[in-house]
Amino acid sequence: MISPSNWKPTDGITLEPNAYKAATSDEGSVIVAAGPGAGKTEMLAQRADYLLRTGICPYPRRILAISFKVDAARNLQERVRKRSGAKHAKRFDSLTFHAFAKRIIDNYRPALTGPHTLNPRYVVGEEADFPNAIGYKNMVPLATEILRTNSYALHGLRQTYTHIFFDEFQDVTSEQYELFVTAFGETSAQLTAVGDTKQRIMAFAGALEGIMGKFSTEFDALSLNLYQNRRSAPVLQRMQNRIISEIEPHDAIPQKEIEGENGIIEVLPFPTSSDEAQRIAELVRHQIDAGIPPSEIAVLVRQQANLVAGELFDAFDAQNISYRNDQELQDLASEPLAMLIFNFVQVLTGTNEPTAYASLMNLVSVMSTDDEKTIRIDRAIKEKLNTLGKTLRNNPSCRDSAQFWKPEILDFLNLVSDSFLIALSASYSQGDRLKELIAEVLEVFERTLDLVKDPLDAVRRLTGTNAVRVLTIHKSKGLEFRHVIVLGVENELFWGSLEETQAEFFVAISRAKERLTLTHVNFRLRPEQATKRWDEKRSAHKQFLEYAKRI
Numbered sequence: 001m002i003s004p005s006n007w008k009p010t011d012g013i014t015l016e017p018n019a020y021k022a023a024t025s026d027e028g029s030v031i032v033a034a035g036p037g038a039g040k041t042e043m044l045a046q047r048a049d050y051l052l053r054t055g056i057c058p059y060p061r062r063i064l065a066i067s068f069k070v071d072a073a074r075n076l077q078e079r080v081r082k083r084s085g086a087k088h089a090k091r092f093d094s095l096t097f098h099a100f101a102k103r104i105i106d107n108y109r110p111a112l113t114g115p116h117t118l119n120p121r122y123v124v125g126e127e128a129d130f131p132n133a134i135g136y137k138n139m140v141p142l143a144t145e146i147l148r149t150n151s152y153a154l155h156g157l158r159q160t161y162t163h164i165f166f167d168e169f170q171d172v173t174s175e176q177y178e179l180f181v182t183a184f185g186e187t188s189a190q191l192t193a194v195g196d197t198k199q200r201i202m203a204f205a206g207a208l209e210g211i212m213g214k215f216s217t218e219f220d221a222l223s224l225n226l227y228q229n230r231r232s233a234p235v236l237q238r239m240q241n242r243i244i245s246e247i248e249p250h251d252a253i254p255q256k257e258i259e260g261e262n263g264i265i266e267v268l269p270f271p272t273s274s275d276e277a278q279r280i281a282e283l284v285r286h287q288i289d290a291g292i293p294p295s296e297i298a299v300l301v302r303q304q305a306n307l308v309a310g311e312l313f314d315a316f317d318a319q320n321i322s323y324r325n326d327q328e329l330q331d332l333a334s335e336p337l338a339m340l341i342f343n344f345v346q347v348l349t350g351t352n353e354p355t356a357y358a359s360l361m362n363l364v365s366v367m368s369t370d371d372e373k374t375i376r377i378d379r380a381i382k383e384k385l386n387t388l389g390k391t392l393r394n395n396p397s398c399r400d401s402a403q404f405w406k407p408e409i410l411d412f413l414n415l416v417s418d419s420f421l422i423a424l425s426a427s428y429s430q431g432d433r434l435k436e437l438i439a440e441v442l443e444v445f446e447r448t449l450d451l452v453k454d455p456l457d458a459v460r461r462l463t464g465t466n467a468v469r470v471l472t473i474h475k476s477k478g479l480e481f482r483h484v485i486v487l488g489v490e491n492e493l494f495w496g497s498l499e500e501t502q503a504e505f506f507v508a509i510s511r512a513k514e515r516l517t518l519t520h521v522n523f524r525l526r527p528e529q530a531t532k533r534w535d536e537k538r539s540a541h542k543q544f545l546e547y548a549k550r551i
């Protein structure tokens with residue numbers, strides 16, 4: 001434990017004065033508004049470190065952090081683990097709004113009565129069908145109702161958390177705001193929200209306009225701004241600044257104040273989508289050969305990423321480039337159980353996979369506080385890794401066969417034991433969820449292995465480690481990459497209100513640290529699987545491409 005006056009940001013980071021103020025604020029709520037890459041998420045990670053290491057969030061109480069996307073929640077959890085160590089990070093719950101709502105529902109489901117009764121094997125899907133199924137959109141309102149009507153639930157939550165964080169607060173909807181006011185309004189919990197109105201891309205889903213100001217007024221929060229862009233090279237910052245001068249003129253700064261010539265922006269026009277796929281795959285191959293880790297390259301698509309990038313996937317295969325198609329995988333790779341299985345395969349098949357090994361062992365140690373049991377399991381896993389490692393060395397041909405892996409993975413999960421697996425996520429204790437999830441992971445692993453014939457490549461594709469990411473702009477929120485390629489800057493993809501498309505384009509380009517590539521084509525081949533509108537004839541989105549010029 002250290003005293004607050006001795007606390008310093010970890011990992012050699014220096015915080016600008018307002019970030020330091022927000023990270024170490026001991027009273028009341030705080031709201032931080034700042035542009036992309038200003039270090040909002042980093043400030044939250046440092047604040048968690050401050051609260052945990054000084055004991056201002058005392059054991060056994062916890063910090064709750066809420067983000068919008070699984071990746072962003074995981075990113076924050078990972079930052080806290082790196083900054084404060086696994087022991088402190090155990091008291092940091094980084095969840096999406098949906099996961100938070102689901103936890104409340106799972107914990108207090110037995111007390112639900114009337115039309116909202118849910119049976120223990122309920123599933124979450126598109127539509128509600130009580131008592132067997134709940135729709136995604138019902139989860140937040142149902143969690144709010146539970147907190148309103150069940151004082152144990154409300155009290156339990158308030159007893160657990162002393163501090164609450166919100167990332168990307170600009171996108172909070174009225175239902176989410178209600179959940180959070182019901183849970184933490186009029187309590188002593190300290191709330192810290194960060195956001196950027198210029199990155200408001202959930203208006204279509206009901207994001208509340210003026211939510212940052214509303215929070216500031218209703219919670220009498222200290223409002224702070226951050227000013228430096230820590231992410232993007234100056235050339236990229238100048239392009240962002242041009243867009244800011246249109247979206248929020250008050251936030252723009254004179255272009256000449258952004259000094260320096262580092263950073264690359266290129267606009268690549270192509271006659272056809274096939275030419276585009278070919279050239280982009282060559283470019284990515286070239287980047288990887290030049291030493292850029294594949295996971296530092298992302299291809300962003302506004303909509304229908306699966307279809308728009310279809311030809312690119314084939315071109316990546318031809319160039320032997322591992323990629324992770326986020327749309328196909330949905331959120332499977334964010335399941336701790338899937339990570340456990342993938343890390344297991346990765347440790348056994350990679351030549352040097354220290355991160356996978358550390359994550360594997362770390363997951364096991366985080367699962368329990370019962371030390372003797374942890375040590376036993378830890379030993380059993382190490383033995384299993386040893387013997388299986390030997391088998392693989394003696395019979396290398398087993399590596400590429402799904403028939404080989406399936407029983408070994410099941411045996412490994414057996415060693416870990418159901419009670420430990422259930423401790424990974426509250427939802428695993430429901431009905432057949434655990435069994436179904438194991439089957440789902442094995443199925444997707446088998447399918448990918450059949451396709452790529454290499455278990456390490458299969459796992460990389462499934463987890464995104466060492467794989468180029470292909471994802472929608474929405475999923476890229478809060479993430480960053482050295483090289484970002486925005487595929488199809490065309491009127492036919494960026495359709496809708498200017499306010500909405502401009503904010504999405506802004507989010508996309510501001511993910512790039514060093515290089516930004518924008519493409520557009522005249523002809524985009526209609527894929528067989530396309531069911532929605534698809535215009536083959538395409539036109540460049542001149543206004544957006546114009547931002548890339550004269551910078």
Ligand SMILES: Nc1ncnc2c1ncn2[C@@H]1O[C@H](COP(=O)(O)OP(=O)(O)OP(=O)(O)O)[C@@H](O)[C@H]1O
Nearest residue numbers: 013014015035036037038039040041042230231478
């Ligand atoms: N004080 C700092 N010193 C050095 N690097 C920093 C600092 N703050 C943030 N960074 C780095 O800058 C990058 C951007 O930070 P971060 O992701 O926290 O920004 P953000 O404001 O949340 O961005 P966005 O809203 O675009 O998602 C990260 O790589 C982060 O590690």
